[in-house]
């Protein structure tokens with residue numbers, strides 16, 4: 001699909017690289033020649049991902065809790081300097097905690113959700129584009145939003161808002177970053193990953209019932225990675241500040 005060495009000599013930061021969408025795109029980028037700095041909390045899962053690559057020096061792992069967002073700009077700046085500047089980042093780390101407005105700790109869960117889904121991403125970007133970060137010209141950033149940003153289902157007010165915040169902010173950041181760097185968000189529909197599998201289990205929602213909303217079937221992680229690769233590549237060099245829905249024709253949001 002892509003040329004073998006498309007990302008040779010490129011280095012990308014991937015958050016949420018221990019599982020689901022982040023894990024898959026980290027491996028795909030690595031296969032296409034990129035060096036990956038893979039970040040998530042679960043070191044064991046990150047090591048499992050690292051075992052899958054041919055050259056471990058090209059797939060470095062960092063175990064870190066990104067919900068502690070306050071110092072993330074400094075952390076990202078140091079990391080960027082240490083590796084001599086990134087060519088971009090895929091910010092996929094996120095949580096989804098479906099909850100109604102009358103739930104006991106609605107605001108507490110909202111703060112937790114926004115800390116990782118939104119503020120962590122902004123802080124990381126702040127560090128990565130710092131003048132001292134050695135970031136490469138033409139760097140590209142892809143943030144993983146959600147179809148729930150546009151059409152949140154019942155119980156998704158906090159999650160949907162945290163993703164809508166991403167979609168709005170990247171439009172302004174695209175103006176700040178141009179013409180040097182680009183930034184876009186993608187809005188996946190239901191993709192089969194541990195996140196949605198756990199939510200479906202908790203809510204007792206039947207996967208077959210969800211399936212009916214997706215003309216092309218429920219998504220797989222490998223349906224998502226190629227769009228991210230395209231947005232990181234030169235082929236998308238005139239695209240910035242956009243929100244891309246990728247949902248198998250779903251176009252409809254459900255609670256999951």
Ligand SMILES: NC(=O)c1ccc[n+]([C@@H]2O[C@H](COP(=O)([O-])OP(=O)(O)OC[C@H]3O[C@@H](n4cnc5c(N)ncnc54)[C@H](OP(=O)(O)O)[C@@H]3O)[C@@H](O)[C@H]2O)c1
Nearest residue numbers: 016018019020021040041042066093094146190191193195
């Ligand atoms: N699956 C879907 O249907 C779907 C649809 C739309 C959007 N999305 C979005 O896609 C992204 C990836 O989700 P996924 O479906 O691939 O879920 P997933 O398999 O649960 O992956 C979530 C990733 O985020 C990391 N993460 C969560 N909290 C973190 C924290 N505090 N610090 C550092 N890393 C943290 C997890 O790693 P650790 O647990 O190891 O820390 C994991 O690698 C999320 O932003 C999600 O909102 C998913």
